[in-house]
Amino acid sequence: MRSDPPAASPDLPAALAALRSVLGPGDVLDPADPAAGFVRDERGLLPARPAAVLRPRDTAQVAAAVAVCARYAVPVVPFAGGTGLVGGAVPLGDREQVVLSVRALDRIRSVDPADFALTAEAGCIVADVQQAAADAGLLFPLRLASEGSCRIGGTVATNAGGSNVLRYGMTRELVLGLEAVLPDGRIWHGLRALRKDNTGYDLKQLLIGSEGTLGVVTAATLRLFPAPRHRAVALLALPRLSVLTPLLACARDLLEDRLSALELFTRTGVELLLAHVPGTRDPFGARYPAYVLVEATATRDGTGLAAQLEEFLTEATERGLVTDAVPALDHPQAQALWALRESLPEAEKRAGGAVKHDVGVRLSAVADFVTAAEERLTQRHPALRANVFGHAGDGNVHVNVLANGLASAGIDRAEVSALVHQVVAEFGGSISAEHGIGVFKADALLAAKSPLELALLRTVKDALDPQGIMNPGKMLLRRQS
Helix, strand or coil: CCCCCCCCCCCCCHHHHHHHHHCCCCECCCCCHHHHHCCCCCCCCCCCCCEEEEEECCHHHHHHHHHHHHHHHCCCECCCCCCCCCCCCCCCCCCCCCCEECCCCCCCEEEEEEHHHEEEEEEEEEEHHHHHHCCCCEEEECCCCCCCEEHHHHHHHCCCCCCHHHHHHHHHEEEEEEEEECCCCEEECCCCCCCCCCCCCHHHHHHCCCCCCCCEEEEEEEEEEEEEEEEEEEEEECCHHHHHHHHHHHHHHHHHHEEEEEEEEEEHHHHHHHHHHHCCCCCCCCCEEEEEEEEEEECCCHHHHHHHHHHHHHHHHHHCCCCCEECCCCCCHHHHHHHHHHHHHHHHHHHCCCCCCEECCCCCHHHHHHHHHHHHHHHCCCCCCCCCCCCEEHHHEEEEEEEEHHHHHHHHHHHHHHHHHHHHHHHHCECCCCCCCCCCCCHHHHHCCCCHHHHHHHHHHHHHHHCEEECCCCCCCCCCC
């Protein structure tokens, strides 16, 4: 099902001519141009056939391009790093929508140590923002598997999460201000470094997580933090999944606010790593049903941090929450332990891919949810096997059903997703914890939200984008009656 059409029929030829006038012919790419090849679906599940790929060089050009598209009722698909997993930045149809890439907006405009703030344009790669903060002796804590290629505009548009949410929060908590081009081409200058601003609706929060359906983010002012100088990392082997909730409570109690990450993966993930990632070694001499990677950091007192980790490991072991543990003794060992967790998506891909589910449940329900989801999949067909991993410290679980079991089970992706989402609903959870909605979860969103919630979402969309030209077909699929 497609979203509502724009108020007027698009006039693509006239729009493209006007776009070449405001951007220059070299920055309005034909989709057949090799330079436009970066526009693709990360998972290869959607074709990408835009009418053109636009490459504005600054915010003024973004505004001029969007104004042209509004004038001619041409749909606009904002595009940043292209690493999203729900099809949110892929043009729909056959040469019906233009892609607007923010990749050329890649300047770090300012780093303000006194304000613990940094302003970066939407095309900046996250890893480069991290490095700019580090050069100033500070930390930008957004930590993503794709941080070497994903860009600030995409992380803001999807409200990206990652491994440090437990301590620092989602992207939403890391954004102080935004600059954005609205669907009619006007520029909203909302770049502020204020911690408190209680002057009406928080407009930036409407744009964060809106997936380009309300406008184009062109720059963001981001929160920075003191840079940790000390790091304590350990990989824990659990006797059973049910100990996860008391283990998290124990970690919070003994590691206090120094606890920055608590990552879960199962034996299935370890087997995928051993089979498909060369050089992988099992850190333990025995097989365990589940594993937790714990990290705590401190700006000072590395000795005290190490003592806290040791006390936590001792307490957790004595209480039967942990069967075995491998603490990292130095930075390379810490990196090696993190590589196990961060290599899971690549191992999964090499094993043939998976039907991915990014869901959120209450912290206390993570273990029961994982058990219920695995049991429901097995009941449906014994060949269905899930690679379960995620950010257990914030209730975000990835239930990725391995694709090589679908064919033998005679089950399609839609049925598998419906089954997993049904279990999510039974636990009162969310069908999207950090990846967004895009195309792939748009139908599921209609089922998950109440009629009132959908009506309110549509009210916001209609108010800011009455023509419906901003990323149509994503998130909200149809007008609710």
